[in-house]
Amino acid sequence: MKCPYCNSEDSKVIDSRDVNECVRRRRQCLDCNERFTTYERVLPCSLFVIKKDRRREEFNKDKLLSGIQKACGKRPLPVGAVEKLADDIEAEIYHMGKSEIASYKIGDMVMEGLKDLDYIAYIRFASVYRDFSDITDLKQEVDTLFNVGAVKKSVANGQLTLLPDEKSEKLSGGQDRIKNG
Numbered sequence: 001m002k003c004p005y006c007n008s009e010d011s012k013v014i015d016s017r018d019v020n021e022c023v024r025r026r027r028q029c030l031d032c033n034e035r036f037t038t039y040e041r042v043l044p045c046s047l048f049v050i051k052k053d054r055r056r057e058e059f060n061k062d063k064l065l066s067g068i069q070k071a072c073g074k075r076p077l078p079v080g081a082v083e084k085l086a087d088d089i090e091a092e093i094y095h096m097g098k099s100e101i102a103s104y105k106i107g108d109m110v111m112e113g114l115k116d117l118d119y120i121a122y123i124r125f126a127s128v129y130r131d132f133s134d135i136t137d138l139k140q141e142v143d144t145l146f147n148v149g150a151v152k153k154s155v156a157n158g159q160l161t162l163l164p165d166e167k168s169e170k171l172s173g174g175q176d177r178i179k180n181g
């Protein structure tokens with residue numbers, strides 16, 4: 001631990017205490033006698049995310065969670081579903097045992113998870129993450145949902161249908177009236 005004042009590597013700990021999940025240490029430089037503070041924290045293992053522009057930044061679970069939460073805002077999801085998805089993705093990433101991962105891979109994992117959870121959240125996330133430039137991109141993504149049979153599968157899983165119930169009832173009701181008239 002280098003002294004921030006003189007860069008000396010010799011310091012002594014003059015005070016040490018637990019703060020939340022960290023250890024806070026008050027140190028004094030043996031060369032210049034200045035005092036400074038360090039925080040120590042245990043990490044599962046350091047993991048870096050490689051962004052689109054090649055910048056690397058440390059993996060941040062909170063960032064992952066807030067991205068998923070934004071996409072799922074006001075959607076009728078079971079309590080804890082969003083947190084569970086973030087937990088599962090974090091676990092999967094650490095399970096790979098690599099020290100770095102491309103951000104698009106994490107994005108793909110979120111997309112996969114949201115596809116099973118909620119279409120609207122999936123489309124919302126995709127529109128930001130895939131950077132939809134116009135309605136054609138959006139339509140393509142919705143078409144993919146139908147093409148891969150994801151809709152059928154997820155309805156079986158108890159996910160809401162794409163058309164609200166009232167709307168489909170109205171549609172069939174209208175047809176009945178035409179038949180009767």
Ligand SMILES: [Zn+2]
Nearest residue numbers: 003006029032
């Ligand atoms: Zn010093």
